[in-house]
Amino acid sequence: DGGITQSPKYLFRKEGxxxxxxxxxxxNHDAMxxxxxxxxxxxxxxxxxxxxxxxxxxxIAEGYSVSREKKESFPLTVTSAQKNPxxxxxxxxxxxxxxxxxxGTRLTVT
Amino acid sequence: QKEVEQNSGPLSVPEGAIASLNCTYSDRGxxxxxxxxxxxxxxxxxxxxxYSNGDKEDGRFTAQLNKASQYVSLLIRDSQPSDSATYLCxxxxxxxxxxxGAGTRLFVKA
Numbered sequence: 001d002g003g004i005t006q007s008p009k010y011l012f013r014k015e016g017x018x019x020x021x022x023x024x025x026x027x028n029h030d031a032m033x034x035x036x037x038x039x040x041x042x043x044x045x046x047x048x049x050x051x052x053x054x055x056x057x058x059x060i061a062e063g064y065s066v067s068r069e070k071k072e073s074f075p076l077t078v079t080s081a082q083k084n085p086x087x088x089x090x091x092x093x094x095x096x097x098x099x100x101x102x103x104g105t106r107l108t109v110t
Numbered sequence: 111q112k113e114v115e116q117n118s119g120p121l122s123v124p125e126g127a128i129a130s131l132n133c134t135y136s137d138r139g140x141x142x143x144x145x146x147x148x149x150x151x152x153x154x155x156x157x158x159x160x161y162s163n164g165d166k167e168d169g170r171f172t173a174q175l176n177k178a179s180q181y182v183s184l185l186i187r188d189s190q191p192s193d194s195a196t197y198l199c200x201x202x203x204x205x206x207x208x209x210x211g212a213g214t215r216l217f218v219k220a
Binding site: 031033035040041042043044045048050056058090094097098099100101102103104 | 114118142144152153154155156159161198200202206207208209210211212213
């Protein structure tokens with residue numbers, strides 16, 4: 001089955017710790033994206049990547065980092081510099097103009 | 111800042127009625143317009159896209175686009191309780207960034 005897999009579904013971390021969210025796709029899509037969603041708000045773009053070994057900052061990149069070493073993988077690291085990391089994180093790939101999302105990772109930092 | 115605006119709702123309609131969801135956008139250069147449905151706790155799912163002025167129908171869904179007025183809408187005919195969800199409007203310009211509205215909560219009463 002083709003799709004976008006995010007793991008884990010739920011993640012709990014202590015404040016001050018870095019954490020990496022996984023995003024894997026087997027759709028052979030070039031473009032991949034990370035969004036963040038907070039309650040009552042729309043999706044906000046963190047980072048995006050058009051091709052392997054290249055990525056660009058989105059609107060809220062501070063406190064986050066990414067890598068794109070393989071076409072299939074686009075992991076997101078939430079660093080201790082991110083002031084409010086608790087959120088629902090969504091990874092997507094783009095096909096024929098539209099974004100298609102994974103199931104998301106809900107991160108809670110206490 | 112390019113924006114996408116939606117009424118947060120909730121919009122409440124009786125079962126079998128037409129639900130009308132509206133969205134305005136600020137970037138006149140926007141080229142692609144999307145509607146996503148998001149159930150509580152889940153990731154967004156693409157339900158419609160439209161690129162040209164006018165109407166586009168797919169089953170019970172109709173997307174309407176008016177670029178002169180910078181307005182896009184989604185009509186859901188014969189609304190069902192299973193249509194109860196948050197509907198996100200998304201807009202993409204000529205580049206790679208897709209901007210999302212905060213969403214409209216729809217509640218279909220049985």
